[in-house]
Amino acid sequence: MQFYTVKILLIQIDKTQDSYLIEGIDIYTKRLKNYITCDIVTISVPKNIRQRTFNEQKVEEGKLIFLQILADDYLILLDENGIEFSSEKFSKFISQKQNASIKRIVFIIGGPFGFSEEIYKRANYKIALSQLTFSHQMVRLFFLEQLYRAFTILKGEKYHHI
Secondary structure (H helix, E strand, C coil), X not given: CCCCCCXXXXXXXXXXXXXXXXXXXXXXXXXXXCXXXXXXXXXXXXXXXXXXXXXXXXXXXXXXXXXXCCCXXXXXXXXXXXXXXXXXXXXXXXXXXXXXXXXXEEEEECECCEXXXXXXXXXXXXXXXXXXXXXXXHHHHHHHHHHHHHHHHHCCCCCCCC
16 A cells, blocks of 8 residues: 655644643654654634634634645544544545545644634534544544554554454
8 A cells, every 4th residue: 555645734722731631642643753744733712712702712713723724735623523433444534535645634623612614614524533522632632542543554553453
């Protein structure tokens, strides 16, 4: 299986606060470097925006997200209404995107209230990690672990046990 160079960008709203999540995120970010270029951009939302309505917060977060994405990025939202994958199917999905010569896949973890309509319109795809609800901070760790798992599956490594 041939791989093309794809870069992955994970955009997250506000910094991760809990040290155990930060430690786990660091572990999987370092492991991913063996497979791909994976960058994480944390968008800090000013406190005055947090005092607005939920919809206004989503709109403002959307504006900040648009500053980070390029016209040819393949944009995937981590969204509760997205498609659910098994780990194997997620790895195949990643492989298909790599083989389609996509230069950069951008995954976005929104804030606590989701995404603005403008971000939904721009998105190429939506993925749900589970039918369960997780905090948007925990999703960061879960997603990076699954991304790492996907690459170990693609390389035929023993991290993933079927």
